[in-house]
Amino acid sequence: METDGVSGGLEDVDIDLSDETQDFRFLAALTKKGGSIPKRGEKDFEPDGTNLQSNSLDDSRNAMFEALAVERMHTGKNRVTATWHPSRGLAKVHTQRGVLFKSMGRADKFGTMWLLPEELIYMVERGSLECFYEDTPGVIDESIGINVPMSVQAVYAATLEFTGGLERYQVYANLRRSGYVVYRNPDGQYDELFKTVGYEYKPVDKSNQGWRVWGLVGIFGSLFTQTFQSGWTSARQGDPFRPMIPPGAYRTYAEMYTRLLVPRPPAPKRIEGDAHFNVTFHVWKPRPNFKKSAPGPPDFHVCVVSTKDTRLPSLLQVEGLFGGIPETEDSEKPKNMFMALKDGRRGVILAVVDYGVISFMKFSDSRFMDHKLDVDPPPKGAKGKAPARNFQAKGGQGKKR
């Protein structure tokens, strides 16, 4: 029961529709003429012996088969072809058609469109593109006169190593299918074309200078206070357990809490690259006016890790992850304190892939030090009286002892 009007943690954001079992009858609406999307019913997890249930199950199953059996056709007008260039690790698009290229691939200065291997697999897999082997002189049979087309399997086999691992492709495809625009983190790309981007993605280095200045002040400050204090309070020198709230006269509790604070020196900045924990993808929310050339700062930073070779990140790994992400400005601060703590100034989405099952978790850089709670009681005027709830204080029991 929230008494302060504070919103709870579990919003509809946390409810994943894909967790629920799919009812494929809604596909019937697409494959047949007419029909309406059925409502979500109660849980059907065991046969209850009614024909009603078995019939609806059959309907759903049939609808799925029907949907799968529909013949998919490609018109020659929309045919897109590409050639896979293993030497470059990119696929060259011959003719670009269709809406997908608005958010995929990158054109070089000659206007040729190049696709990353994950983009290639994704497009081949969904049937939007036909890929061919590279035309190697002398190998191709002149009598045929055309290149050899690649099967989906062949595309996987040839290009998967360039994606950085199956897990990365799985996350890429998952996010793409959900509608997001996904590009690789430009850092450490093997091809020049994908190293340069039209937006700022690295943290501005002003924070670093801030640290240094702060650090100097801090060192001098601590030196000063140490010498000052040790001279001043020679009588009490060497008392390591001086109470933090010594007896005295305090007007507010906030005053006492300030004394309770333990000032911690800023941690030394250690940004070490980690083999597993680094930002893999930059992700943008789907928006109609997205421009590849000027996408603006990404909405999310995604780090893909596999349960095979990683565990919960260590402090160094987390620091390294956050170190590569710019902080949001103060003006974007959420209103609610809890939301500010939960979102932090920056966050990374970890896509943990457990043999094909992806779970996304947002790691946010919370700063509890920036949000001190109000400790003093709310101003007078609260109605009601303190009832006698505990009898040990005033009941007959007190007399007895």
Added chain:
Amino acid sequence: MAEASGSSASAPGNNTAPSTPKSKRPNYNIIHANPLPVVLYHAPPLIPHNPLSIIHHLYLFFFPPINSHKIIYTGMFSPVTMSVEVRDPKAVLDLWQKGFWGKGSLSRSEPTWLNREMRRLGDTRVGETSEEITRKRRDQRKEMKKERARKEKEELEKVKEAEADKNINGAATNGKPIVVDAKVVVDLEEELNGLDSAANQPGEPHKLSVPLGLPTPPLSVTDESDGLDLEAKTSTSKVEAGPVSDSEPSAPALQPAKVVRFDANTTSKEIPVEKHVNVKEQEHLQLTLCEAFFLTYAVGVLEITTQGSSEPLAVSKLLELFIRHSCFPPLPESSVSISALNPDNAFLINYAVYHHFRSLGWVVKLGVKFSVDYLLYKRGPVFTHAEFGVLIIPSYSRWGREENVGKEWHWLHSITRVNSQVKKTVLLVYVDVPTADDVKGWDTKHDGMKALLAEYRIREVALRRWIPGRNRD
């Protein structure tokens, strides 16, 4: 761990206790106005035209009265329960009301055993306790589930009847095997019956609330000579005391409703008079080691003794004691010394985190119930639910130890799952543990303890599940 005391107070439904007036939600803003068991100083009003008042104020300005620590409470360290016990009723009340320290040894959080016991014995002065309200709510929920299952069953029967009719009508054409259907029906009925009978045993869940394996005092007072003393203002004194004290001693709170009903029945025939029961307090407040150390060292309102001595321990000795008892079996006395401290100690790491959040104004309670180390309450458990569950992750980057030895992902997944069910955010709190060299000589420095705590660098990382389908805007 103290959810119920906060949420239950406003729960409706007071129909089973007609003898007591409808329990109003107490004003927690007044009861828990002080976040620390320390007194504030309020200057007397200044009267400008009175020179005496001005002089008095000047005097107070230069020589303020030192009255913040009016009471120093006493606790005793218990090595068996690894906690500090506070037995003085005034201290127990104060420590709970001013900062929610500790928990009752016989209660879920707030020490309410005495009130519950008095109520069980029919004392008319005590209002409904939070535990009763919780139990009532759980019973209601159980009833609701039973009702839902019954309705589902009815619905199913209806569908089956309709289908059976259809089958009989079109039996010649439709060869549906009715026998199979009937078998399923029988199975289902049996299952539902089993469900009903299971739900009809109210005693089962309550038995779990009896703490096991801890050296706690006897739960119920059955010995009438010293503990139970029925002041019979009601006309039937001994007759009534019989059945009340006859209720099994092993399960004191098993059937409170029954007892209350009994009393109500007998008294309703007579004049409804006040009834006073004297019960001896058998409960004490248990402070965790972190809470006790915070109250002793940081706030300075607690003195802690050990068994068999009345002399309070010095803070340095206390630290040694707590460090030794941070694990089980406790470390040998010779292995722990203040001057050559090993910073990689569970008590020190836990305390650094505890102190960190307490000093920022959070009320920190243990979070075993939700598989986390701590729960963070804003203001306190009676005001709000805990917003964060803290997982302490020690980091040994300064020790040059191998990285990537953390917990497995499935461990984290299960914890985030549990916590999202109870609407809490999991907070990974990384503690960068200093090495022994980093903290060398801290015990000779002025405010050395503070410097020691500062060496434990703390970084909070909030964890939330991120769902692609819900973040597109």
